Amino acid sequence: MKRLTAGITIALSASVATWTAASDDIEAVLQNSFIAKNQATMDRLERDAVQTVCSAPRGMPLDNDTLTTLREQRLNAVALPANGHYLGDWQRGAEVAGSGRGLQSNDDPTQPNGGNCYACHQLAPDEVAYGTLGPSLMGYGARGQSEAMLQYTWTKLWDTHAYNLCSHMPRFGAQGILTEQQLKDVMAYLLDPASPVNQPAE
Amino acid sequence: MKKRNLGFTLLAAWLCAVQIAADDGVFDQYRDLMGDDNPAVFVIDEGEELWFSPQGPKSATLEACDLGLGPGETAGAYVRFPRYFADTDAVMDLEARLVHCMTTIQGRDLETVTAKPYSLRGDFGTEIEALVTWLAAESEGATIAPEQTHAAERAMYTLGEEIFFYRAGPHDFSCATCHEQSDMRIRLQALPDLTSHAGAAEAWGSWPAYRISQGLVRTMGWRLRDCFRQQRWPELQMGSEASIALQTYMAVNAAGGIMTGPGLKR
Numbered sequence: 001m002k003r004l005t006a007g008i009t010i011a012l013s014a015s016v017a018t019w020t021a022a023s024d025d026i027e028a029v030l031q032n033s034f035i036a037k038n039q040a041t042m043d044r045l046e047r048d049a050v051q052t053v054c055s056a057p058r059g060m061p062l063d064n065d066t067l068t069t070l071r072e073q074r075l076n077a078v079a080l081p082a083n084g085h086y087l088g089d090w091q092r093g094a095e096v097a098g099s100g101r102g103l104q105s106n107d108d109p110t111q112p113n114g115g116n117c118y119a120c121h122q123l124a125p126d127e128v129a130y131g132t133l134g135p136s137l138m139g140y141g142a143r144g145q146s147e148a149m150l151q152y153t154w155t156k157l158w159d160t161h162a163y164n165l166c167s168h169m170p171r172f173g174a175q176g177i178l179t180e181q182q183l184k185d186v187m188a189y190l191l192d193p194a195s196p197v198n199q200p201a202e
Numbered sequence: 203m204k205k206r207n208l209g210f211t212l213l214a215a216w217l218c219a220v221q222i223a224a225d226d227g228v229f230d231q232y233r234d235l236m237g238d239d240n241p242a243v244f245v246i247d248e249g250e251e252l253w254f255s256p257q258g259p260k261s262a263t264l265e266a267c268d269l270g271l272g273p274g275e276t277a278g279a280y281v282r283f284p285r286y287f288a289d290t291d292a293v294m295d296l297e298a299r300l301v302h303c304m305t306t307i308q309g310r311d312l313e314t315v316t317a318k319p320y321s322l323r324g325d326f327g328t329e330i331e332a333l334v335t336w337l338a339a340e341s342e343g344a345t346i347a348p349e350q351t352h353a354a355e356r357a358m359y360t361l362g363e364e365i366f367f368y369r370a371g372p373h374d375f376s377c378a379t380c381h382e383q384s385d386m387r388i389r390l391q392a393l394p395d396l397t398s399h400a401g402a403a404e405a406w407g408s409w410p411a412y413r414i415s416q417g418l419v420r421t422m423g424w425r426l427r428d429c430f431r432q433q434r435w436p437e438l439q440m441g442s443e444a445s446i447a448l449q450t451y452m453a454v455n456a457a458g459g460i461m462t463g464p465g466l467k468r
Binding site: 026029030032033034035036037040041042044045046047050051054055056057058103104105106118119120128129130131132133168170171175176177 | 361363364365366367368369370371372373374375376378379380382383385386387388389390391393397430431432434435436437438439442443444445447
């Protein structure tokens, strides 16, 4: 495991060097341009491997082996539900999907975070205020509840980069944005046949 | 005064009408309805007054302030920002330049004038906001043409591009997360593609803007700070290198577009 990590670090440095040459001191610029505010602390400006690789401007060439290795690393790090049960309560999941609060400097850190799914995705047909940055997930439950489907959906929510490296979507599980229970509730909102997501559009 | 009442009546009627279908079309309709009536006019007047008001230990007006076109030249100055100034040996945005003039020409204290550049909800607007709004109005209809002749100005563009794509924070958000694709929206809010000329020109040219939902004029500096709040980053500082770099990136992408601001937004 240790050797694998070292290999990734070297590979990343090599690929990153192909496009960051313009300003080596971007971290210093950011440290001097921002100040910590409430829970939004300065360490948030430090990037991990995914963030560093995915900061390449669109169209910049990245080394394929690096990307594959990093993607596999993310896939291996996904934590499936401890008790093997993937589906929670779709009604609580609806609240998580609709709430955009959490982790902003002006948010109360004692309150639960939202997933803000509607910012980017269409879900229930009767909610018209949905964003379009992500694909429509209306009728998502039609895909069924096979073990493969449950694991795929969970992984997508936990760490989107496990399948689609440099996707715009946040890593709701891996970054601790949502709790395991909240993720289960969102799973139910997506997959439960009774969920509004899976009702026919009127 | 009559103008103001009409504006607020229309605003109230409009706010009732858009509770549900608050999409961009409705905002366009509202803007059409308002015509030339933008509550920003009061802020523009205030900014002009402030420019010509003696302030600070030196009891000086800002008429000696050089915004790049010579001391006191305000018409068409806004659209040339951000730009390099030899006297500070730095690329500055308009807000940073105004702070420079307040501290040097008027002799005011740097910490005091930068303590609260942007108003909070429920406040009256700040001095910086009023001055920027008036100066934007002094460039209304002008072609966006930021300077890119000095090496420092070109370096600032490159830095801005790099920061634009920099992903960080618990949500892995960069500016590009929302602003590198065309015809996208968050909820019902349309998102400009700031990597394209059309998107950048529309966005850069329409700020500062009177934000109907906040009852305040907001500057581009504020817009950036609030984007980073939503990105879950720490707080962007007015006049900081990152702020100026991002504005340079946007302004240069917008070059050739028309300054339509001070605008009117949701």
